[in-house]
Amino acid sequence: MNKVYIVADNIISSLGFSSEENYNNLVCGNCGINIVDDQNLSVEPVPVSLVKNQRLAEEWSVVPAIEDYTRFEQLLIISVKKTLAQTNVNVKDRSTLIVISTTKGNIDLIDPGKSDLFPKERIHLWSAASVINQYFENPNDPVILSNACISGVMALNIAADFIRMGKYENVIVAGADVLSKFIISGFQSFMSLSSAACRPFDKKRSGLTLGEGAGCIILSSSANKNERMNITIEGGGSHNDANHISGPSREGEGAYLSIKSALKEAVLTSGDIDYISAHGTATPYNDEMESVALDRHGLNNIPVNSYKGFWGHTLGAAGIIESVAAILSMRKNILIPSVGYEEHGVSKELNVIKRIAEKNLNYVLKIASGFGGNNGAIIFKKYLNGDND
Amino acid sequence: MEITISKYIKIENNTIWLNGEKVFSAGPDTDFGTFMKVLYRRYAVKYLKFFKMDNLSKLGFLASEILLAGQGLVKHYPNDKIGVFLSNSNSTLDIDQQYYDLIKDSDNYFPSPALFVYTLPNIMIGEICIKNKFRGESATFIMKEYDPNITVDYIKNLFLQNKIKVCIAGFVDYTKDNYDAFLYLAENTELLNGIAHNAENINNLYYQRE
Numbered sequence: 001m002n003k004v005y006i007v008a009d010n011i012i013s014s015l016g017f018s019s020e021e022n023y024n025n026l027v028c029g030n031c032g033i034n035i036v037d038d039q040n041l042s043v044e045p046v047p048v049s050l051v052k053n054q055r056l057a058e059e060w061s062v063v064p065a066i067e068d069y070t071r072f073e074q075l076l077i078i079s080v081k082k083t084l085a086q087t088n089v090n091v092k093d094r095s096t097l098i099v100i101s102t103t104k105g106n107i108d109l110i111d112p113g114k115s116d117l118f119p120k121e122r123i124h125l126w127s128a129a130s131v132i133n134q135y136f137e138n139p140n141d142p143v144i145l146s147n148a149c150i151s152g153v154m155a156l157n158i159a160a161d162f163i164r165m166g167k168y169e170n171v172i173v174a175g176a177d178v179l180s181k182f183i184i185s186g187f188q189s190f191m192s193l194s195s196a197a198c199r200p201f202d203k204k205r206s207g208l209t210l211g212e213g214a215g216c217i218i219l220s221s222s223a224n225k226n227e228r229m230n231i232t233i234e235g236g237g238s239h240n241d242a243n244h245i246s247g248p249s250r251e252g253e254g255a256y257l258s259i260k261s262a263l264k265e266a267v268l269t270s271g272d273i274d275y276i277s278a279h280g281t282a283t284p285y286n287d288e289m290e291s292v293a294l295d296r297h298g299l300n301n302i303p304v305n306s307y308k309g310f311w312g313h314t315l316g317a318a319g320i321i322e323s324v325a326a327i328l329s330m331r332k333n334i335l336i337p338s339v340g341y342e343e344h345g346v347s348k349e350l351n352v353i354k355r356i357a358e359k360n361l362n363y364v365l366k367i368a369s370g371f372g373g374n375n376g377a378i379i380f381k382k383y384l385n386g387d388n389d
Numbered sequence: 390m391e392i393t394i395s396k397y398i399k400i401e402n403n404t405i406w407l408n409g410e411k412v413f414s415a416g417p418d419t420d421f422g423t424f425m426k427v428l429y430r431r432y433a434v435k436y437l438k439f440f441k442m443d444n445l446s447k448l449g450f451l452a453s454e455i456l457l458a459g460q461g462l463v464k465h466y467p468n469d470k471i472g473v474f475l476s477n478s479n480s481t482l483d484i485d486q487q488y489y490d491l492i493k494d495s496d497n498y499f500p501s502p503a504l505f506v507y508t509l510p511n512i513m514i515g516e517i518c519i520k521n522k523f524r525g526e527s528a529t530f531i532m533k534e535y536d537p538n539i540t541v542d543y544i545k546n547l548f549l550q551n552k553i554k555v556c557i558a559g560f561v562d563y564t565k566d567n568y569d570a571f572l573y574l575a576e577n578t579e580l581l582n583g584i585a586h587n588a589e590n591i592n593n594l595y596y597q598r599e
Contacts, residue, residue: 372511
């Protein structure tokens, strides 16, 4: 079985267009969530984390493109392009695959005012993905995963399996979602949005905040030889709650099983984990469920955070951009505070990160949960040059 | 290890084929909603949550019920080792349009959470897992046309890694003009008359007609 190395990454969010720019903002405690009053997005003012239009236009202006691309496609193209630029991975080779993670893709084209600008089929996820593939002239059919809020974590796990099996040498995992009235109104109808920036794991949390963005991680069967350290994917798992389509299991069963599977595959015990990047949407049920699942594994004292207080819930991008943030934390041995967390608000004890701190991070667990009873977990490991294995 | 397909179902044109054999046909004039109700009664499903599902979930759910009838999967396998892997082309565009019609006019704005939840293609898997208490690996793949080449090695690898011991996989798609469901049951046992789990065989079963 091949090892799975993470050789390049990118985050596009309200907080910037590169992993470093985003990370610097996280370290400084800068939040990208603002109250937006825009009838195109919401019938009432709503706190959201948006990619800035002007910045996107600037970034897009230097991307060579003959055709028109939607906002969703532009974000993916820029993210993949910036990630590829960090490697010598040949995207045009058969040994390279593109995996796309999204929940709603070009759903904004459902608006007749927008759909006229693009071919009718473009609203299909397979059409948008093939546009990305064609842009990069990748010869393989793209693999598209649409599994609600765990899409990103699942895409990474499935891509890692493709490398382990030896099916591909490199897999480009790219995820994105853009905010539209369609998505925002849906979460509003569920009464699941917070009236101010979300506060994961806090006593006063009252719901989630939506965000948009894109992320990309390139996985490879070969390590970055020049790097001082390498990060690998050691294991993963995904289990269904079999409980309810729009709410998590009270016992955190699927999340518990996902962590168990990931630990088993990584040949680790919960005591090996140094830091946990939680899903932490800040809905009352999600955070409570995660605390139960982590408690069942005895992970109560391990530092844990949610990045949702910085850039909101970015849906199909979330699992990827939050994994990138966790990986950067490993590279720098820094724990980022869980913004919005003041007073403990879940039933189980958790070590939610309040202050920026240094810690040697060798094994990191990332978890996610979503509609449909989906749960996912993935474990990253740090190798320093000279380490065995 | 030999992974074999022990049972498969195809629902198309108001007709059901089980293991390649036509077992029921409702006639071309039956509309989709009626056809679903006919199947619900015929196969004595008795599951009230069925009636709140969107059409895509109804189709996938009933296909799984007919496929799994008499199988007793949760008795034979640990429920966290039972996987569900569905592919789909049109995602949830049918319900997306219905949902969008509720929010497009500001004078007539009435978003419905009961519809919105079905605007995710993996909800169909959630419904199947809830009914059967399946807690294993699951994934929804989107592709223009059903191509088992994309999923077959991934599923095989999950068997090899002992992450699943049995799974339902296939393709379920719904638009208001057309629908198509194909599911198969794959198990990690050498079965008499079993069909080897590979893309060529799966394609043959998918395109097989009586």
